[in-house]
Amino acid sequence: MNSKRLGSLTLLLVILAIGSILFAACTRPGTATTSGNGGNTPAAGTGGSGTAVHMGSSNFLVSTISIPKGSKLTIIDDVAVPHILQNGMYDANGTPKPSKEPGAPTVSVNYAGSDTHDIGPFTTAGTFHIYCTIHVNMNLTITVK
Ligand SMILES: [Cu+2]
Structure with a gap:
């Protein structure tokens, strides 16, 4: 019971972590171009x-x-x-x-x-x-x- 709840909590944290990595990866190219020749x-x-x-x-x-x-x-x-x-x-x-x-x-x-x-x-x-x-x-x- 307890370990199952812990498992789903871990899964949620992993999903959140992957989500934020993907988000960071998506925003990075945009900021790179603006600070490049755009400056x-x-x-x-x-x-x-x-x-x-x-x-x-x-x-x-x-x-x-x-x-x-x-x-x-x-x-x-x-x-x-x-x-x-x-x-x-x-x-x-x-x-x-x-x-x-x-x-x-x-x-x-x-x-x-x-x-x-x-x-x-x-x-x-x-x-x-x-x-x-x-x-x-x-x-x-x-x-x-
Ligand atoms: Cu000089």
């Missing part, structure tokens, strides 16, 4: 020339951006801090690795602080890296499709 809101008021990435005092506010082939990328310095952007990236140890991927436009832009520049156009599909020579680990990955 890269195009800049308002920059002339509508395409996609924009903002910079803080020592970082890009997003680490990856996807842009259409043939377009430029607008990079906006939100703060009064200089940045120097070039082709390349910091590796996992924070060591700068200057390099220009085949098909990448040459990027060499000095930001004085609180200014905006376009880089590109990116005429070749692929994955390209730019980094700030001043701030360690300030990397941006640009995917061109």
